[in-house]
Amino acid sequence: GAVVSQHPSWVICKSGTSVKIECRSLDFQATTMFWYRQFPKQSLMLMATSNEGSKATYEQGVEKDKFLINHASLTLSTLTVTSAHPEDSSFYICSARLGNTIYFGEGSWLTVV
Amino acid sequence: AQSVTQLGSHVSVSEGALVLLRCNYSSSVPPYLFWYVQYPNQGLQLLLKYTTGATLVKGINGFEAEFKKSETSFHLTKPSAHMSDAAEYFCAVSDWVEGAQKLVFGQGTRLTINP
Numbered sequence: 001g002a003v004v005s006q007h008p009s010w011v012i013c014k015s016g017t018s019v020k021i022e023c024r025s026l027d028f029q030a031t032t033m034f035w036y037r038q039f040p041k042q043s044l045m046l047m048a049t050s051n052e053g054s055k056a057t058y059e060q061g062v063e064k065d066k067f068l069i070n071h072a073s074l075t076l077s078t079l080t081v082t083s084a085h086p087e088d089s090s091f092y093i094c095s096a097r098l099g100n101t102i103y104f105g106e107g108s109w110l111t112v113v
Numbered sequence: 114a115q116s117v118t119q120l121g122s123h124v125s126v127s128e129g130a131l132v133l134l135r136c137n138y139s140s141s142v143p144p145y146l147f148w149y150v151q152y153p154n155q156g157l158q159l160l161l162k163y164t165t166g167a168t169l170v171k172g173i174n175g176f177e178a179e180f181k182k183s184e185t186s187f188h189l190t191k192p193s194a195h196m197s198d199a200a201e202y203f204c205a206v207s208d209w210v211e212g213a214q215k216l217v218f219g220q221g222t223r224l225t226i227n228p
Contacts, residue, residue, distance in 0.1 A: 032214075034215070043219065043221050044218050093156050095216075097214060104156040107155060
């Protein structure tokens with residue numbers, strides 16, 4: 001199957017700083033990528049849809065200015081959590097669409113201290 | 114809008130026993146259906162999918178699922194559970210919103226395997 005890679009897998013940052021998470025499709029080009037957030041023992045919550053060459057589409061209730069998404073190329077989307085706070089600590093997962101199937105990255109644990 | 118219901122947030126079976134994880138969906142259009150598995154602290158791995166064609170779909174690790182339109186179900190089964198099957202399983206249906214495909218997930222089912 002197709003491979004989607006996230007980096008970093010784990011990141012700790014101080015409150016008030018910004019942190020960037022990368023999502024790469026390694027063996028295919030993805031015009032559409034998705035960012036999810038997952039709280040412990042819960043399902044995935046779609047945050048936004050990232051479209052190559054255009055602005056991301058955010059789900060209702062997701063702060064655009066806080067979660068900056070950039071899809072600069074057909075193989076890379078980035079999520080930047082700006083002015084991070086402890087409540088932003090979570091597991092963030094990206095995915096990319098290939099045909100009619102969506103493949104997921106390994107996820108990134110963010111801890112804000 | 115599409116939705117997915119997974120019956121049972123936690124399923125426990127003995128090693129070697131049949132695994133059955135239930136998934137029902139609602140969809141106004143012919144659905145694309147997926148099962149994903151998530152191991153602790155990891156992302157999601159695609160187990161299998163149904164788009165069109167044969168309603169019995171075989172996936173990785175010995176899992177299979179059957180699309181039953183009349184029952185709006187897509188239950189996941191495996192004849193004989195292994196300890197390594199212990200994980201969280203998510204059923205998902207494709208939803209098309211403004212021309213974009215998104216996945217709608219069920220709540221997840223945690224599968225525990227007893228030795």
